[in-house]
Each structure stands twice: as structure tokens, then as C-alpha cells.
Amino acid sequence: MFINNSLLDDDQNNDTGAFTANTMSQYEKLAYWVKFYSIIGFIFLGLGVLALLGLLFAASALPENNPISRYMVGITVGTAVALGFFTWYISLLWGYGKALQEFADSRDEKHLEAAMDKRKVFFITTIVLTALSILFTISAASQVIR
Secondary structure: OOOOOOOEOOOOOHHHOOEOHHHHHHHHHHHHHHHHHHHHHHHHHHHHHHHHHHHHHHHHHOOOOOHHHHHHHHHHHHHHHHHHHHHHHHHHHHHHHHHHHHHHHHOOHHHHHHHHHHHHHHHHHHHHHHHHHHHHHHHHHHHHHO
């Protein structure tokens, strides 16, 4: 299981999975920073919602026959979709931080496994959203070039 692993207490039976104080301290710090960054993300999400409301008011103020109103609707819908993805993404980050904190509090390996599963989902989501943003950027650039 964790035989001869420096992350484990030397005076404990290695089959119990007891972690050193240094290891637990690192997990506590990691949990703090992950939750801190997710709180920053929620703040920016709130700012994004305010920007979306501003776009909605600006789009509704334009006359219907104005050609810019078509673009404002597209920008507003695109912003709403992006905020939806961002909400989901930040929620994944918050869940990862919460699972890490539960592990740091309990020192139970089941909580560590749950935290690592949440981390895996978070990083897979990061890769997928990065690929989608690159594709959307290329698509938008190709429309401008035409």
C-alpha cells in the first residue's frame, strides 16, 4: 500500500496510512489556497453577472432596426454561456478545496481519494474548456478575416 513512503509516519505501521505532520500541513495549505482561488473566481463571476446585466440593458436600449442590436444579442448570449461554464468550473474548484479540507481534518484515506477524484475532474475540465476556448477564438478570428 504505502510501504517505504516518506509521506508516512515512520513510527506507525505503514498499512494504516498515517501521514506525517508535514504532509498534513501541506494539504491544509493546499486546501486553503484552492478555496481562496475559488472565492476569487466567485467574485469575478459576480462581476461577470453585473457585466451581463449591463449588456442586457444596453441591448434593450438599442432600436430594433439598428444593425448593432444583432451583435449585442450575440455578445449577450455568448457571455451568458461563458458565465455558465465559469460557474460550473469554479464550483468544481470549490468542491476540490472542500474535499482537501475534509481530508486534512480527518486524515482518512477515503477523503484523500475523493479529493483526488475531484482534482482529476477539475483538470480534465480545464483541458476541455481550454480546447473549446481555442476553437472559439479560431472560429471568431476566421470570421473577422473574411
